[in-house]
Amino acid sequence: MTIFQSLIKKEALHIVRDRRTMIITLVMPLVLLLLFGFAISMERNDVRVAVVVDRHTPQTREIVARMQADDYFSFTGIVSEREAEDMLRRGETDAILFLRSEDGRLTAHIDADASNPVVGQASSAYIQNLVSGNAKVPVLTSTMYNPQLKSAYNFVPGIMGMIFILICAIMTSVSIVSEKETGTMDLLLVSPVKPGVIIFGKLVPYFLLSCVLLCVMLILAYTVLGLPVSYTIVSVVVVSMLYVVLSLAIGLLVSTIVSNQVSALIVSAVLFMLPVIMLSGMIFPIDNMPAFFRWVSCVIPARWYIEAMRKLMIQQLEFRYILQEFFILLGMTVLLLVLSIKKFNTKHSAYEF
Amino acid sequence: MNEDNYAISVRGLTKRFGSFTAVDHISFDVGRGEIFGFLGANGAGKTTAMRMLCGLSRPTAGAGTVAGCDINTQSEMIKRRIGYMSQKFSLYEGLTVTENLRLFATIYGMSDRAIREQSNRVFSLLDMDNMRDTLVKDIPVGWKQKLAFASATIHRPDIVFLDEPTGGVDPVTRRKFWELIYRVSSEGMTVFVTTHYLDEAEYCNRVSIMVDGRITALDTPEALKSEYHADTMDQVFRIVARQATRGE
Structure with missing residues (x-):
């Protein structure tokens, strides 16, 4: 050697x-x-959302149906406003979607648990997307190089x-x-x-x-x-x-x-x-x-x-x-x-x- | 005697670190086959002097030869002709006894056949046959010491430098170790040894004592004892070392 x-x-x-x-x-x-x-995944798969609806309309039903069909969300139910806040506090849901109808116009309001900012941002963004899914001007976003994010x-x-x-x-x-x-x-x-x-x-x-x-x-x-x-x-x-x-x-x-x-x-x-x-x-x-x-x-x-x-x-x-x-x-x-x-x-x- | 008969011969060897002179113009000769004791208190400059002789440190001034090679210009050749055992019995703890010996033998350029022959000789000499495949970290300190010595001498160097080879070892083991030193010396190897144990100084053929970077006494143990009117080397050392002004 x-x-x-x-x-x-x-x-x-x-x-x-x-x-x-x-x-x-x-x-x-x-x-x-x-x-x-x-x-340690930065994507958010299973966002739990509770929905508060003050008057059911075809539009709100469509949103709820879409949410139930979406893999990203797990729909925790339609609840009353007080119940919703409790659920958020107890950590039983990640976000609440308020759907209010005023003068026949639907407004959406999102309360998201942002104690983890990444999760909070991601889930509210998802919900926004979902709600505005029937907007008249669709925004096209393509994520390059990593299409599935x-x-x-x-x-x-x-x-x-x-x-x-x-x-x-x-x-x-x-x-x-x-x-x-x-x-x-x-x-x-x-x-x-x-x-x-x-x-x-x-x-x-x-x-x-x-x-x-x-x-x-x-x-x-x-x-x-x-x-x-x-x-x-x-x-x-x-x-x-x-x-x-x-x-x-x-x-x-x-x-x-x-x-x-x-x-x-x-x-x-x-x-x-x-x-x-x-x-x-x-x-x-x-x-x-x-x-x-x-x-x-x-x-x-x-x-x-x-x-x-x-x-x-x-x-x-x-x-x-x-x-x-x-x-x-x-x-x-x-x-x-x-x-x-x-x-x-x-x-x-x-x-x- | 002409220069060829000396294993080591230095004149005015000096080492300065900045303004501090660790070794101050030392001159001495060591004959072939001699056991030369190199004593001195901690900080007297022993280790620095020894490093210069081994080619690990370049002298600031002075000249000399080690194993017939010039210490200023031929340090690479010196390295081939000497063996060195450090004060911590340094060996590779994660290797077995055999692997350590083979490694050092290879480093000194021995052939596979020579390594096999020498290892067998060393193992029977040291009575270590049953430890060949034991990891070094698992063998007792006395055996480590013997193995470190064997590693330092397996390539049959002209001179072996032993830096406090018996530190932390019990008296019986020390005694046995000196038998090993006598054996290699009788085979013609020059032994250059530093030690803290003054009784060991009595075993040397000649002894030098360093104080504050200078060699202040150099002779056979007998001559030193009569010169300083002392019964033991211990007393001689105390008298000589008293002159020291340098702290530890």
């Missing part, structure tokens, strides 16, 4: 034998994908952006720093092995692990979550690999800065995980952020990765539409790699600790 192979084997054995880490690493992406895909795979890019930072940056930095702590890094540095070989022996196993995870997540996204399959998958893989390398560079950089495992964990988590979740556009749209945070988000690699992934996976656009994101990621990767290897070298091969 060559030196390089034996270093990789050593690292692989450590990863595989650490059962807990292994399980977390493999199970977490699956759980996150399924959780965000199905459980499914959110099952909307989170795939975000979760991939998070997982790779987690695996590559955090696991790599912690494992390098733990070698410094136990003193085995000294044994490697005092041996004839070149520092470059030591670094790559550390990075390659995590790169391979990330590739396995990428496969698992893509298979899940394209089958269970129903992401449409197309040739953009090639670009998805290419850009993801680039992002993996970038995350590894971040991990290496962190490991040269901190000196123990706990601070490696904290630095990686605070500097990388939080911004990825909060500022990358994974959950909160970047356009809605204050200008300051919009600027900050520009230096977060995950932002560009997630944007590129959205275009490739959900919009199914060709590679030429993500050139900007690609080159920004490429630039960041080169910069971080150069910086971290330089830092590692000045610390170790130039014989300084």
Whole structure:
């Protein structure tokens, strides 16, 4: 076996034998994908609506009938005004639709429970649609790229952006720093092995692990979550690999800065995980952020990765539409790699600790 | 003696960190096959000096050779000819005893056949045959120490550097460990050892004592004892270390 192979084997054995880490690493992406895909759904399926009608007319009957037929609503009945308010308060209904007839003209009023704003907005919008369904001027809305407004795979890019930072940056930095702590890094540095070989022996196993995870997540996204399959998958893989390398560079950089495992964990988590979740556009749209945070988000690699992934996976656009994101990621990767290897070298091969 | 007969020979070796001089112009020679004790209080500069000799740290000034190679220009060659055992008996805890030995043997460029032969020899020498496939984190500290020593010497280096190899180990195990040191020394390997245990200093062929970055005493344990009118190395050390002005 060559030196390089034996270093990789050593690292692989450590990863595989650490059962807990292994399980977390493999199970977490699956759980996150399924959780965000199905459980945490931003769409609203079963809006419970009670209707208060002061005078039944053919028009009100038509609205109620339409509501009963619609999958989005579960019709809780025609109730009195007092009853309706109680039901809303007790949480037995999500919204109340008041249909009042004055001088032969029908007016509709919606009271929606907005204790969860997303649900409140969605349900009142649905009801509005339903009531105005017989309006004279129909408004045509077409939702592009995601015609069924499914959110099952909307989170795939975000979760991939998070997982790779987690695996590559955090696991790599912690494992390098733990070698410094136990003193085995000294044994490697005092041996004839070149520092470059030591670094790559550390990075390659995590790169391979990330590739396995990428496969698992893509298979899940394209089958269970129903992401449409197309040739953009090639670009998805290419850009993801680039992002993996970038995350590894971040991990290496962190490991040269901190000196123990706990601070490696904290630095990686605070500097990388939080911004990825909060500022990358994974959950909160970047356009809605204050200008300051919009600027900050520009230096977060995950932002560009997630944007590129959205275009490739959900919009199914060709590679030429993500050139900007690609080159920004490429630039960041080169910069971080150069910086971290330089830092590692000045610390170790130039014989300084 | 000409220079070739020395395993280590340094002149005016100095290491400064900013305005702080950790090692201040030390000069000494260590003969081939010698057991050389390198003593000093914490913070006296032992570890820094040792790192320079191992090629882990570049000297600010001074010159010298280790295993016949220049410490300023040939540190890569030095690394091939020395073994190093760190003070924490560092090994890969998640690997088995055999996997650790194989890893370090491979790193030092040994062939598969040589590794197999040497491992068998080491296992019978250390009486570790029944632990071959045990994870290192599951073996007692005394065995870890022996294994760390075996890893540091499996490639038959010219010189082995032992950084406090007996810290935190019971007296019987320490005694046994010194038998190992004597064995490799009798086979011609030079042993450069730092220790906190002054009784161990008596086992060395020659001893140097560092105080505030300088070597203030260097001789055989017998000569040092008579020079300082002391009965034990412990007393010698106390007398010499009293000159220290640098705090820990």
